[in-house]
Amino acid sequence: MAGDFNPITAAGYRDLQNKIAALEADRPEKIAILAEARAHGDLSENAEYSAAKRDLRHLESQLRFFNKQLQYAQVVAPSKDDKVELGKWVTVQFMDDDDQVSYQLVGTQEADLEAGKITRVSPLGKALLGHQPGDTVTIKAPNTSYQVKLIAVSLQQPA
Numbered sequence: 744m745a746g747d748f749n750p751i752t753a754a755g756y757r758d759l760q761n762k763i764a765a766l767e768a769d770r771p772e773k774i775a776i777l778a779e780a781r782a783h784g785d786l787s788e789n790a791e792y793s794a795a796k797r798d799l800r801h802l803e804s805q806l807r808f809f810n811k812q813l814q815y816a817q818v819v820a821p822s823k824d825d826k827v828e829l830g831k832w833v834t835v836q837f838m839d840d841d842d843q844v845s846y847q848l849v850g851t852q853e854a855d856l857e858a859g860k861i862t863r864v865s866p867l868g869k870a871l872l873g874h875q876p877g878d879t880v881t882i883k884a885p886n887t888s889y890q891v892k893l894i895a896v897s898l899q900q901p902a
Contacts, residue, residue, distance in 0.1 A: 748817035750863070751850035752830045756818050758853070763809045766802055773799045812852050819850075825896045827871045829863050832900050835871070835891040838879070843894060845901045848872075859900075867891070 751759075777799050780792040821830035827848060834845045848868050849860045861868045870882040871893065878893045895901065 749815050750819045750829050751816045753818050755853035759813045766806050825875050827874050832897050834895040838890040
């Protein structure tokens with residue numbers, strides 16, 4: 744049954760709750776806009792009505808999606824040891840060019856490369872899971888493979 748749940752960080756869970764709350768707060772306004780557009784008469788040629796209906800459907804679709812994600816989310820609290828696991832920040836050194844980069848390992852719905860968040864199922868995330876600082880890890884990507892050295896693992900984002 745554990746396979747039915749999606750591991751997520753506590754911050755990711757809160758983000759989902761906030762998205763749902765924001766959508767629920769917007770819903771009454773979307774309904775009012777739809778009602779106003781409907782009052783304008785002939786619905787077959789009412790672009791305002793069609794747009795309002797589309798916007799409300801989109802909002803409700805997002806609500807269903809985020810609620811389903813929340814329903815199957817399983818918050819994982821990272822341990823205090825130095826092994827790579829969900830929620831922890833890792834600093835890696837790419838062996839081919841000595842470039843150092845830090846990432847946070849997160850659940851799939853939290854991924855945001857620009858914010859430095861990679862999923863535990865990405866090639867890099869999957870390869871790093873369970874490793875400790877000092878380990879050299881080979882990452883197998885679809886078209887290539889490369890090595891990284893794990894420099895640091897922490898609960899906090901590196902400075």
